[in-house]
Amino acid sequence: RGRVWSPKNYDKKAHGLVPLHRALAKSYNLATVHLGLALGVRNVVSLLHSLGVQRELSPLPSLLLGAVSLSPLEVAQFYQVFAAAGFRSPLRAIREIVDAQGQPLQRYPLEVAQVAEPGPVYLLDRNLVEVMHAGTGRGIRRYLPESLEVAGKTGTTDELRDSWFAGFSGDWLAVAWVGRDDNKPAGLTGSSGALVLWGRVMKALKPQPLGLLSPEDIVYIWVDPQTGYLSADYCEGAIAMPFIRGSEPQLRSDCLGEERPGGSFFERLFD
Template structure:
């Protein structure tokens, strides 16, 4: 009451400090929403004055409703549980509107001391407290004595009996909360009864959770990181950037560390498409048939020891086509290419692909010495999948108030940041990675006619295993590793790839198509040169050719033509003409 607030305020002023510890419900609401827990006369005076203002402007039912939406009811992992709605999900696994009267009585009884009356940790105290509330309700005529007696006979439903808990999808909802906080204060999110319409696809989420849990657990039992081995996955739609699924742990119900959002790990060879994209955006200078040198390289790093990077297999191949640097994930040609292009140019490409934090500019960048979360990696590959159109990922479609009135919409935003022709060449190269490069194990689980584009990634000592890739409609990233950054013995093709393939195999994928765009021309392959599966309409001999920006034909190569290179007139099997391509391709491990 106003009189009680004024009496407590006068007692505090006379004492010169906060001596009236008790607070009215309105004062507690003000303290929780607007003030710190500091015990001082100044804070107590502010609390009392603000409570008087609330009492003046709102009726008691409105104040009580706000209080019940905000009141602390305990802890769920690292999250504080505020409000009866969250408490209902945590303790009973049901929406608040579906609770029985005895369950509501338990929540009401917990308000005084949530820890002391926690139904799992203190079931006897919680039961006694609930029954006290039911007796008081009978004494005050809210329910009759017989109803109170029957309700008190019911057993206490512990949180452990709930299959829903606070959240079925804690990692995904963590992302939703973070995106909400960009537009709404915390007190509004917790107390205004907002209705959030998310992009979550429960079926896709369920598949991703099950496969990550099963596969990572199986990998852990084969001495690849042991019980500390973890995994994460993000899946989004190419057309609109909507996130369909997000897994932050091998335990999908864990609401602890969210690796999909917060684990910034070196991305290894996942960065290489950005290096090659930077080159292919200069078609007068570079094309997929352009030669790179695969020979030993020593870089000075004074005052440190010189850096002598190696290919994964410690082999040197001499001159290789630019395509093979990406196809076989060769480190030395990639570093040489990156140094020609310049650190600044490659860093700029990474940011144009959607990475928003500063990019460290040192030569190790070309091998993926750049920390990203799986969500950040997915944004980069989403831009590749969308043809150079950057579409920010989103987990929320719209927000309404409790009455259904729209408060915010999150419309699709698209920004073309990169040359579509160069992007298409990189996509075609990444499709070839799956056909005969480091990602070819995907062919064991995914139909080859889908023309999946993908890239593996591995960091030193197998500390991180990555696979990022896309079909025409879905883009996904998988990571496997240890939180302590310890070695796992896994590479991209043995850790993340099987998980990615098993998940995507179960989803409705649409095919990436080889380019027949007029801006891309197809040219006849030469021995020891680049070769990518070509559309039949191009007439490339043996079904393979070299795509390039049409205005800049690769030097020395002639355009594919039905009349000049028809398979039927060439004599012999199409595969005979490709024998030279495959004879010298080593098994890639990256």
């Protein structure tokens, strides 16, 4: 309708060019919008529907930051796909009906369909683990030990009206929402509201660690975290990052042109 939409990051700052994994971990809105527009909003809507969202969605850019009304059950449905390596199984409130002796009278069949490729889902899940280690979900360590690997994502709407958290362990998936029924600000971010509830629930459930298994098309490559260029384990600050085979960075960091400690260039070449 001719109105201008000007999204901003939560901290009101622009962070320039950032790697996608860091943008998601830190909940940078501008990076998310740029990515969504590059992919195409209609393609994002189509993917959401394939992940299990059934209601009609308007293909507006604001959808890329979650400006769409979904229930916690609907959010749990598409996070279930992330937790199941790309396989969707419709969530049900009733598993079976039994008689007075506990014998099943009727069972609801398990419907499973692969709706996303395991490789991209693995990359996303690794990123959701990073959210919990170094991003907006790091407050979970008040409830769960550092060694327990879990994945999740915080969500905060404008004026702190809604506080969201969705996440999963190796055996549990849960979604928490905190808000007011009159749509007034609740005054809570995803970290200060929904994450607290999620953490308390998970602590009581004593969950199993996530233990992600990388698909065959995933390779780990040493990269320079500042540039994203190819690096090596002996380079200062280098980190091993997962890539879908064939999508590894081609540009080499300056470190690869330097002598390896304890070896010459030719020794490294033949090594």
